Amino acid sequence: MNLRDTIVALATPAGRSGLGVVRLSGQQATVVAAQLTGARDAGQWTPRRATLAQLRDADGDAVDQVLLTWFRAPHSYTGEDVVEIACHGSPVVLRFCMEAALGAGARLAGPGEFTLRAFANGRIDLPRAEAVRDLIESTTLYQAKIASQQADGSLARQTRPIKEQVLALIAQLEAGIDFAEDATSEIDIPASSLILGSLSSPETALRRMAESYSYGRMVQEGVRLAIVGRPNVGKSSLFNALLQQDRAIVTEIPGTTRDVVSERMAIGGLPVQLMDTAGIREGTDVVESLGIQRTYAAMADADLTLVVLDLSQPVTEEDLRLLGQAHAAGPHLVAGNKCDLPRRAATPCALCEVSATTLAGVETLREAIREALLPAEGAAVDQALVTNARHANLLRQAADALAKGMQAARDGLPHELLLIDCYSCLQALDELTGATTADDILNRIFNSFCIGK
Numbered sequence: 148m149n150l151r152d153t154i155v156a157l158a159t160p161a162g163r164s165g166l167g168v169v170r171l172s173g174q175q176a177t178v179v180a181a182q183l184t185g186a187r188d189a190g191q192w193t194p195r196r197a198t199l200a201q202l203r204d205a206d207g208d209a210v211d212q213v214l215l216t217w218f219r220a221p222h223s224y225t226g227e228d229v230v231e232i233a234c235h236g237s238p239v240v241l242r243f244c245m246e247a248a249l250g251a252g253a254r255l256a257g258p259g260e261f262t263l264r265a266f267a268n269g270r271i272d273l274p275r276a277e278a279v280r281d282l283i284e285s286t287t288l289y290q291a292k293i294a295s296q297q298a299d300g301s302l303a304r305q306t307r308p309i310k311e312q313v314l315a316l317i318a319q320l321e322a323g324i325d326f327a328e329d330a331t332s333e334i335d336i337p338a339s340s341l342i343l344g345s346l347s348s349p350e351t352a353l354r355r356m357a358e359s360y361s362y363g364r365m366v367q368e369g370v371r372l373a374i375v376g377r378p379n380v381g382k383s384s385l386f387n388a389l390l391q392q393d394r395a396i397v398t399e400i401p402g403t404t405r406d407v408v409s410e411r412m413a414i415g416g417l418p419v420q421l422m423d424t425a426g427i428r429e430g431t432d433v434v435e436s437l438g439i440q441r442t443y444a445a446m447a448d449a450d451l452t453l454v455v456l457d458l459s460q461p462v463t464e465e466d467l468r469l470l471g472q473a474h475a476a477g478p479h480l481v482a483g484n485k486c487d488l489p490r491r492a493a494t495p496c497a498l499c500e501v502s503a504t505t506l507a508g509v510e511t512l513r514e515a516i517r518e519a520l521l522p523a524e525g526a527a528v529d530q531a532l533v534t535n536a537r538h539a540n541l542l543r544q545a546a547d548a549l550a551k552g553m554q555a556a557r558d559g560l561p562h563e564l565l566l567i568d569c570y571s572c573l574q575a576l577d578e579l580t581g582a583t584t585a586d587d588i589l590n591r592i593f594n595s596f597c598i599g600k
């Protein structure tokens with residue numbers, strides 16, 4: 148990919164729409180745009196101001212009236228000259244505009260190439276570039292909000308003071324080593340206690356950021372929630388009630404659901420993959436047994452399990468066994484369904500009383516699900532939330548390096564060894580922001596973008 152070419156892409160989705168935006172970036176962006184609109188050069192456009200222009204074909208005939216905006220280098224998204232041409236959103240007009248731009252010397256942009264150029268030109272660091280992609284891909288408003296905070300550079304803002312603390316210690320240690328042989332030197336060699344002190348708070352901060360990924364992953368990738376229980380307790384009914392959609396088949400025949408039925412929804416801003424499963428019981432036909440195997444698999448894969456009991460029936464051995472299994476599997480909630488009917492169940496544990504029929508308690512259950520998914524420390528996590536596995540790994544590496552350094556200081560090892568740990572912490576942090584990231588990793592990141600961004 149030659150980053151000196153002038154590139155063009157459709158910045159809006161293909162198809163018919165009110166407007167469609169063609170975006171140009173590179174040294175020749177204004178020349179290409181001028182050629183498309185029959186202008187002599189960019190001289191008649193004011194940067195950052197929309198200008199009315201005619202998109203013209205080779206004969207000079209007007210094809211569309213467009214609004215053209217020129218962002219003069221380096222004050223643009225990519226850091227290069229950028230021209231955005233807002234055409235009417237007719238596929239033929241947009242195709243013509245693209246082809247004319249290609250004919251005038253522009254090249255089709257690769258996926259994420261505009262953002263890659265912004266990164267290459269030092270306009271944004273790597274986490275911000277990745278956040279732009281996440282913002283575009285977001286499916287809930289909460290996801291978008293988190294991504295937009297990150298696109299604002301929040302990760303770099305949080306790691307910068309940590310990096311400075313580590314750098315300060317490196318400077319002290321380096322000076323100490325250089326002057327150690329010189330007995331008359333005035334430079335103090337930092338004591339172990341001092342080193343431990345200056346490493347412990349950056350280590351804690353990095354560790355906390357890395358750990359926020361367990362929640363951040365759910366924000367980014369969504370949560371799997373499996374609804375399990377005996378046959379006929381009302382799992383499918385509850386599934387439909389939560390979805391507010393008549394999605395799964397409900398009958399009074401036990402063993403109605405035979406396969407995992409899943410549907411996406413949002414709870415508390417988190418994308419949730421809700422899974423209705425086959426009721427668990429013994430001694431049934433082959434199809435149902437296979438379905439039950441899938442129930443166990445869904446439960447094992449789930450981030451949260453919702454065990455459903457039927458409050459109008461006495462609690463059975465099977466209920467208790469399932470509660471035990473859910474408990475062993477990890478985070479779980481219990482719903483006592485059919486609370487509209489006379490109650491015959493003793494309560495074996497804390498549960499949310501609901502009725503999938505009257506919808507009583509469904510909102511409370513939804514709230515309980517939201518709370519069960521919330522991170523332990525509460526909502527304060529927003530600011531420091533890490534939603535990207537690459538970031539979490541590097542933050543963990545950086546924290547581990549500091550922990551190793553602290554151990555070295557405690558063991559009274561030579562400062563040369565401690566320095567190695569400090570440098571490997573810095574290296575992880577540099578890789579995080581893209582200061583020293585290998586090309587293949589960059590390619591992998593930018594290839595996951597859509598064209599035109």
Ligand SMILES: Nc1nc2c(ncn2[C@@H]2O[C@H](COP(=O)(O)OP(=O)(O)OP(=O)(O)O)[C@@H](O)[C@H]2O)c(=O)[nH]1
Nearest residue numbers: 378379380381382383384402403404426485503504
């Ligand atoms: N009165 C009352 N009936 C309910 C309630 N929820 C479900 N039912 C009834 O219970 C029966 C079973 O409901 P389903 O949702 O199919 O139960 P299920 O747990 O999915 O059953 P399987 O798929 O067979 O495992 C149906 O006749 C529902 O109408 C409730 O809250 N109150």
Ligand SMILES: [Mg+2]
Nearest residue numbers: 382383403404
């Ligand atoms: Mg069912």
